[in-house]
Amino acid sequence: MEFISNSPRETFDWARSLAAGAKAGDILCLTGDLGCGKTAFAKGFGAGLGVSAEITSPTFTILNIYDSPNQSLPLYHFDVYRISDPTEMEDTGYEDFFYGNGVCLIEWAEIIKNMIPETAGWVTIEKDLRESGDYRKIIYNGGRM
Ligand SMILES: Nc1ncnc2c1ncn2[C@@H]1O[C@H](COP(=O)(O)OP(=O)(O)OP(=O)(O)O)[C@@H](O)[C@H]1O
Numbered sequence: 660m661e662f663i664s665n666s667p668r669e670t671f672d673w674a675r676s677l678a679a680g681a682k683a684g685d686i687l688c689l690t691g692d693l694g695c696g697k698t699a700f701a702k703g704f705g706a707g708l709g710v711s712a713e714i715t716s717p718t719f720t721i722l723n724i725y726d727s728p729n730q731s732l733p734l735y736h737f738d739v740y741r742i743s744d745p746t747e748m749e750d751t752g753y754e755d756f757f758y759g760n761g762v763c764l765i766e767w768a769e770i771i772k773n774m775i776p777e778t779a780g781w782v783t784i785e786k787d788l789r790e791s792g793d794y795r796k797i798i799y800n801g802g803r804m
């Protein structure tokens with residue numbers, strides 16, 4: 660599935676509606692260049708899960724955990740950009756989250772590709788220099804989501 664976004668708001672809204680189909684244990688990998696909009700996508704996705712806290716980039720913490728209200732799904736938001744050794748990933752206890760009761764979003768997931776289950780979905784965000792600066796092509800490959 661492909662979506663053309665022309666603003667951060669459109670990316671937010673599209674991600675928010677995608678989250679409506681999320682189930683416990685889903686993993687969605689976010690890939691694309693620096694500043695392409697992975698965190699912008701995560702903000703919308705989290706809103707769709709009912710997270711009311713502000714979602715910020717976990718670049719320095721690797722993982723941010725957001726509990727959702729009532730019966731809805733918690734969000735486990737990873738950014739593995741700074742991971743240089745698998746033990747750093749193990750230190751986060753990632754398997755508890757990958758195989759847990761919430762939904763994982765993983766920015767820069769290609770860096771830890773060998774840890775990502777085959778059932779994971781992938782979102783690739785691309786800019787196009789021929790288009791406006793706010794143009795993004797968002798390619799969604801659903802996995803089992
Ligand atoms: N259509 C769009 N969708 C998403 N973001 C957009 C769009 N157009 C412009 N932007 C801007 O692009 C930037 C995306 O930043 P964001 O932090 O989400 O990227 P990122 O992929 O998470 O970067 P990083 O690799 O550093 O984690 C924001 O400044 C946002 O306002």
Ligand SMILES: [Mg+2]
Pocket residue numbers: 697698699716738766
């Ligand atoms: Mg980011």
